[in-house]
Amino acid sequence: MTEKTRRRASSKGKTLDLIRSAGPISRVELAELTGLTQATISTVVRELLADGVISETGRGESTGGKPRMRLEINPASRLAIGVHVGQDYITYVVADLGGTVVGRTRVDGPGDASPITIVGRMSDDIESLIIGLDLDRASIVGMGLAIPGPVDRENGTVRGVPSLAGWSDFPIRKALATSTGLQCEFDNDATAAAIGEYWLGATEGYGTYASVYMGSGIGSGIVIDGTIYHGVSSNVGEIGHTSVDARGLVCPCGNIGCLEMYAGPRAVVEKAADAVANGTLDIPLTGRISVDFAAIGSAAEKGDGAARALIEESAEYLASALVSMVNLLDLQLIVLAGSAFATAGSTYVQIISRILAERTLARGIHGVEVRMSVNGNDAAALGAATLVLQDRLSPRSLRSVTFA
Amino acid sequence: MTEKTRRRASSKGKTLDLIRSAGPISRVELAELTGLTQATISTVVRELLADGVISETGRGESTGGKPRMRLEINPASRLAIGVHVGQDYITYVVADLGGTVVGRTRVDGPGDASPITIVGRMSDDIESLIIGLDLDRASIVGMGLAIPGPVDRENGTVRGVPSLAGWSDFPIRKALATSTGLQCEFDNDATAAAIGEYWLGATEGYGTYASVYMGSGIGSGIVIDGTIYHGVSSNVGEIGHTSVDARGLVCPCGNIGCLEMYAGPRAVVEKAADAVANGTLDIPLTGRISVDFAAIGSAAEKGDGAARALIEESAEYLASALVSMVNLLDLQLIVLAGSAFATAGSTYVQIISRILAERTLARGIHGVEVRMSVNGNDAAALGAATLVLQDRLSPRSLRSVTFA
DNA sequence: CCGGCTTACTTCACTCACTTTATTAAGCCG
DNA sequence: CGGCTTAATAAAGTGAGTGAAGTAAGCCGG
Structure with missing residues (x-):
């Protein structure tokens, strides 16, 4: 994600969202749905094509003139890892841009182990998941963590989650980012599930x-x-x-x-x-x-x-x-x-x-x-993964705009 | 409100909001608070001065260099009329930009009268209020209506308010706008009160x-x-x-x-x-x-x-x-x-x-x-008035941005 | 099969709200 | 009074968008 991706982030994200959810879609339709002009869509689409996240997949019927080019998302082009730390289990999923679960594992919950131990275990689990599935590391945009309870997103810490007693104020987000080498988003599991639902078009x-x-x-x-x-x-x-x-x-x-x-x-x-x-x-x-x-x-x-x-x-x-x-x-x-x-x-x-x-x-x-939820048991973990996809690819929708 | 006013609406509204609420304030402080540069604030402020809604009121202390110019709101430059239709009373207030109530009346509630009758009564009441207070019509930006119950803001109708039985689907907003010659906003009374509270800096x-x-x-x-x-x-x-x-x-x-x-x-x-x-x-x-x-x-x-x-x-x-x-x-x-x-x-x-x-x-x-509420008994009526002020002067804050 | 029609997409010059950088204005202080 | 600091404005640049004109690609009728 270079500077280029961050610029024009809002329109680009919105457009990508639409291509994802509205299936194969033409530039004209995108212009109508977003309210942007065809000219703008043209350049946005060019950038998305260059990023490799979408591709042109044939042309539609002609309605009397030049037929529309169908644009589709390139699901495999970006992957994200989602982790849900539940009371009984830790669930890992690898999701692609289309919301498809490419791989998943579930291991025992954290129990009473110290957060440092758990971070080590988690990055090992993620590492073996990546190796086991033979994933292209370049396409992994980051990892998301979903936790059953209030989080302090600013500082990247958990606070006062009964089932994660020893975790309070431990900088879990930073620790995970360092040990996995991945950018790390995190949030409450219910919130993650909500975003996951949105991302999957449900x-x-x-x-x-x-x-x-x-x-x-x-x-x-x-x-x-x-x-x-x-x-x-x-x-x-x-x-x-x-x-x-x-x-x-x-x-x-x-x-x-x-x-x-x-x-x-x-x-x-x-x-x-x-x-x-x-x-x-x-x-x-x-x-x-x-x-x-x-x-x-x-x-x-x-x-x-x-x-x-x-x-x-x-x-x-x-x-x-x-x-x-x-x-x-x-x-x-x-x-x-x-x-x-x-x-x-x-x-x-x-x-x-x-x-x-x-x-x-x-x-x-x-x-x-x-x-x-269409995501069943994996909703929170999948949601965690979409946290990252959303943040990297459609930043506008994730963060709320703060007033003054 | 020419085209000029509509452009740059968001920054202009935000800036005006700050000048209103943060009292006499300098351009430098506005720049810090809004996150905009001093240059931008300079032009925005110039426009606000030209509109007559603010004025320069002396200079502050020097802190080693050129002293800051104090900017203050010009309360009397814009007025709005707020109406609250309660069960027992109809309350009218005239509020200025500073949230000061310039005038008020209270008359008997609508009772069983038909909406057409009430609209007539209301525009008469508003007319006598304007005349009685000798208000400058040019400075009145519009009127707001607050109603105790769900409203259909899109169509400008009330629906299913028990105390306003005959009003369902009557185009009250349009009717009032026509008979008073004023632009008319309207909303639920609780919502109006909430906006009023915001507008008044509470x-x-x-x-x-x-x-x-x-x-x-x-x-x-x-x-x-x-x-x-x-x-x-x-x-x-x-x-x-x-x-x-x-x-x-x-x-x-x-x-x-x-x-x-x-x-x-x-x-x-x-x-x-x-x-x-x-x-x-x-x-x-x-x-x-x-x-x-x-x-x-x-x-x-x-x-x-x-x-x-x-x-x-x-x-x-x-x-x-x-x-x-x-x-x-x-x-x-x-x-x-x-x-x-x-x-x-x-x-x-x-x-x-x-x-x-x-x-x-x-x-x-x-x-x-x-x-x-700092507005006591008039909270809803005053809120209704601020609906208009907010909409005309800080559009960004009123309407929620719809996604896609 | 070619020109005209329609529709899809692109190019290009421009706008607009901002930014960055530089300049001018206005006070204080030794 | 000149140097310092801070405030405000001016001028040039930027990035996301627009609108209008141009190009591409299909269809259709003679």
Whole structure:
């Protein structure tokens, strides 16, 4: 990425975004969609062609004159590595420009190991991934890191993530960049998932939407007019700590009636444990939240009434919080991502859709679509990878413009 | 407003904003604050001087070299008329560039009159206001209209505001523009109040914040990085219809446990009526919500225990919804506006501040300021006026940039 | 099969909002 | 008063865009 790439960044990124998402497309159409003139598009496209990120792939039908040249993205021309550090696993993916996962691995989570150890392990894992897949190092534009909790993007540190206790204030971003030799972006996993969704075209047509990421906790990422919203301190989208009962349970976070206490995997598993003790539910519980939650989900999908009741309750609480969020932000699309939706996702989609259609204030004006992430279990890791692609190739959409 | 004004609009608006809010300020300081060069500021300032909206008002101290020229806004150079159509009253204000209210009137609310009648009445009222104050028509840049409920800004219509039943789909904006001969902006009252707060410098230093407007209902306006957030259909900020109890009371809006059912003026007055019936509270109730709510508020401020309990309960519920909002949007400032805060505002500020300090997720990183609007009862009308000032003079900050 | 028509794309001169560099203006201080 | 410092303006340059004219490539009708 030379100086040339950074200049004209906004139009170039916007144009590339369109070529990516609107499939094979001609210069004329690009001009119409971007609002730029054909002349400008002509030069922008020339640069993109020179960069090798797009190519001309034949001509279209003639409509009476010279036929349009079809432009398509060159997926393999740029690669990014995405890493999601979950509670139980660390997931690695290699994604190309088209959002295709070129390779992936999953290893055990960080546990109690020191951040220095983990950084070493991670760069080794990345190194073997690159070698194993025989990737062209020149095409790797960087790596992204997604973390389940608040990040300090300015300083490149994690702070106060319960599952990453020893990481507070460790300069993880810089450490990873040094040890891998790659530029390193990082963000909250829900935010990463939201960007990933955008990048993969699943949000096509919607510039404003939210992702809900349920892993061990519940987070969300908010995209406004194509720009990820970071708030004043990147502590954004904590839908898991919105109150669904002002006089309800006290959450360890200090708030009262937090959604996570009712709808989160831990809450569901705890209720399931009670039900098992009562004999109303028959599922072998292991004590590992993610495993047990998946077991409840699959029992529910198979028709176990008690299990289904638990999932439904969780979905209803989540839906309630989402109605509030939609009423506050006037959203039209919500994308569900994260491992917790892996087994019973469709039930969640169904119930949330229904409740939103019944209860949002603007329901007479527009509905709210609820979709499962197209990225499934890898949403956060893939999102992390797209963080880099987005930053390197369409900077305009990633960083919010700060006023004065 | 010739072509000249529209060009360079963004820098010019930004600069004017700074001159307005940062008081007398020199070109050098403007350059530092905007990030533009001194040369650019020089030309922008020249244009603003030519427009007559600012003037040079003496020189500052020398710091070893040529002393800086102090630039100040020329408040009287531009005026805007703001109208708030509340349930009980229609409020008119004339505001100048400095946010000073040059004149105001308040008349009875629209009641059941047809929108055409109201438009006639309103343009008459505006006309007499202009004549009564002997305003220079050339300096009036337009009028703004604030309405308690969702608006369709694209088509300039109101839709589904309970207190304005007959107004749905009536082209109120166009009608007013024609009958008054003024350009007409309009928006939700909470949003207008939020912009008003920004314009008046009360949010100084905070580009991202929310206003809570409590009149008959509870709404809010959200400003992100200096840009008002409108959502996909301007149905934004409906904090009154966020759920504070997922298994609570059914709201007429169709949602369950809406904040308004617990904390809104109507809810408080109804509880007060019960208390009066029980003999635990002794306040004469009139049946008019706004009057009765004010009476409860002033009783509470005077130390009546039962009244205070009612206000505290309302504040606690509102605070609960605000904790959720802060956790979702990572805000640093919340401004309370609207007639309902007129009597017991300080109690609300106190309770909400305390609860936010105890319960928000990011409380270790940054606190949340809670302030009463500096505009008191006129916040929405004044906000409506600033809608116009903002649009004519700092277009960049008002309209959100749409992506693609 | 050739010229005219249509449509796609490129070239080129210009604009506009800015920047960088240099110059002038205006104060202070020894 | 001349040297120093700082403020403001002037002049030339830059980069992303525009608009208008030119070129390329297909179709179509005689």
